[in-house]
Each structure stands twice: as structure tokens, then as C-alpha cells.
Amino acid sequence: MCLGIPVQVLEVHETYAICAGRNGRENINTMLVAEVMVGQWLLVALGVAREVITTEQAGQINSALDGLQALAEGGAINMDQYFVDLVGREPQLPDFLSKDHR
């Protein structure tokens, strides 16, 4: 049950895209997803984009991953603050993607 990580596309190349996600900037293999566009969110496992996801889905996954990360780092926490009840919440963009830096 390998975890999928959402990343946002910064630059599109022929077989890969430069993307930004919670673990920083990385090159992601995009041969399995048709028509990748800048700004899109991709679900990535083991360096390969599995599918294109919506901004809402990216937010849900990141929120669940935040919960997991908090568990790993700190032990007992209230899981209700993480997770799905945030449809509509925009995922936080990395600094270099926010307006001031574009």
C-alpha cells in the first residue's frame, strides 16, 4: 500500500514534468497520463504519475498525509483536524508558485 503524493506541474517536457509537491521539486515520469498541463495536479507513486487529480482531491490527500506525518512525528494527536472535511480548501502552494514569485 504505497502512498500516493500529489504534486503540481510546473514545466511540461516530452516524457516527464517538473513538479512541486510536499517533498519539494522533482522530475516526474508522465508517460502514463495523457496531456499534462502546467498547474495540473498529479498523483505520484514511486516517481511515476498515476493519474491527473483535481485540486480538491490533492487537498484531501495532502490533509491525510499531514495527519500521517504528525502521527509519525508526534504520536497521539486529534486526527479530526486532518482529512477529508475540507472540500473546497485550496492546497497550499509552495512559495515559489505563489503570485509574488511567478
Place this chain on the structure above:
Amino acid sequence: MLDVGRLMLCVSLKNSKVVEARSRSTRPQAASVLQGKTPAQVMQIVPLLFSVCGKAQGAAAQVALHAAEGDRALPDERAIASEAMQEHLWRLMLDWPKLLGLPSQERQFTVWHGLLRKIGNGEADREEFLREFEQLALGMPSAQWRVLDGERMQSWWRNAASPLAAMLLQLEEDSRGGAAIPRLLPAWSAVQAQQACTGRWDAAFAASPDWQGAAAETGAWTYYADAVMLRETAQRHGTALARVLARLLDMMSLADGSAAARLDGAAVSAGEGIAAARTARGLLLHHVRLEGGKVAEYQIVAPTEWNFHPAGAFVQDMRGVTVQDEAGLKRLARIAALSLDPCVAYDVEVRTIHA
């Protein structure tokens, strides 16, 4: 930074013999994030969170949750069957050629992966994939290929003009000879899983599962444990080749519609349910207990935890192997690891203990 987990596989060589093999995992117990959630939330997040086999994970969650609520209906298997075929193709056409130093088949893989996606969505028929695969990879009808015995299978991969056959031939050349049949985990139904695991559902079991007190191997092989070709191939050429052949057998059985059902569910008691799913990597179990409409307990027992158990199939494969040098051992360890197909990234470390 979030650590999605890694396997560390370490093998020690002394006087040209493997004297120690270890398997260690840093995988987080991700099912713990499901605690306190409603069934609807679980079904929404599971396929996204566990995306390598997201369809199977999602279907297993749905079956376990419905069983807990007293609903025995099973979802359509088309999507999870396609996903399993995609995973099999990925190993057979990308990962194995790369590891063995054979030409890449990325182009053909991408075409078939896309076709399987359409088949999973109901936009194409699996007959289309079956016909192309028979023609380009098998050179014969799947129904005939599936019943070859060990000797005929060997002559198939030695003679067929396809990259797939060439890959199996290379594995034969890398083989260290025959091996005993490993202890295979039965491909349990949900009821059988509950009987075998009752009283064991907790995080420790999910991290390091055993069957009747000992490690067991899961994978496509266990779905065809009676197949003569797999038994004879293991006895002639070892476990790695048998596992790879089992994946191909599973893919062909899914493609030609002869495979057994992939999903099963059972209610344990009111509010408690189990799902057993046959994924590409092996048996996937979900166990859930609901309280007041929310998840009180959720465990996922995944194939990687069976096969890379500290005393599991990888460690057993490596134990007692004789090999010339570290480079030879590294290749052998990588072949063993890939044949067991971990769903997380892994490192293989080889070292020599000097007498």
C-alpha cells in the same frame, strides 16, 4: 518531509556463502489515519492515498465497510482486474528488462497500459488486449499457453520470438538452479481470512503478519498453487522464475476471463467486516470495526508485509546461497526482491564478512 517508507534489504557474504539476510521496513501504518472517519470518508480517501493499487484498495475498503454494515454485495471487478494487469505489465515490460539489462519496451507498455485503462473504465473490451498480447508476446492462444507443463514452458521461452520470452530466458540463465516450494499463503476467502486471523487484528499484525506462527509468501503464485508449470519451474529453475511466470499466468487468466473472483467480503459481527482482495502483488486484507457510524479500528494487511517479513520469502530466498562475489550477490538479491515485488522503494545492500 513525509517518509512514505522504504525497505532495507541487507545480505552478508562470507566465504562465497550468504550467512545473513535481513529485511527491514520503515513503512508507516497509514491505515491509522482512517480512525474516527465515516465510511463515506474512508471510501473517498483510500483509493487516492494508496494509489499504487488504488482500485484494489478502494474496492477492498468498500467491501469491508459494506460487510460491517451487513451488506454482502460485491462491486464490479472490471476496474481491479485491469489495474492488476497494468501492474503485471509494469513489472514484465519495464522493471524486469531494466534490471536484467534487456531493451526497454516502454513504447509498447504505454500503449497497452492505456488500453487497459480504457478496459477498466468500460470503454474497451478485454478481448482486444488479449488478441494483441497473444499475437505479439505469446505467439499462441492464451488458453493453450496457460496449461503448458514446466518442460514445454521452458521450450516456449527458449523459442518464442518475443521480448517477454527473452526476459524469461535471461532469468533462466541467471538462475542458481531449482529450489524447494516455499510456504505459500493460501489465497483466502474473506471467511477463511477471518478464521485464520481472528483475535490478531492490530497494528503489530499488519506490520509483520504470520500464518500459524510462521511467515508465508503471497503473490500471484498462490492463486495458482496447483499449477504444474509453476511447481516444475520452481523445482528446475528456482523461485524467482516461478514467481515471474506466475505473474504472467495471472495476467493471461485475467485477460482471457478464466481467473477466479478477485474480491470477497464477510461480516465478522455487527459493525465489523473483512475484505480479501487478490491484487497483482498478492493477498490484500482490510479489517474494519465501526462504532456509532465511525471507524473505531482499521487494519490493512498488504502483500509487502508478508513477503518482506523479517523471516519471510526474501530472507528465505537468500539464505545459504553460494555465489562468487558481491556483484553476483547483488544481482541475485535484486532479482529475488523484484520477483517479490515490494510496493515501496527499496535498497539492496551487500557486504562481505571477512573471516
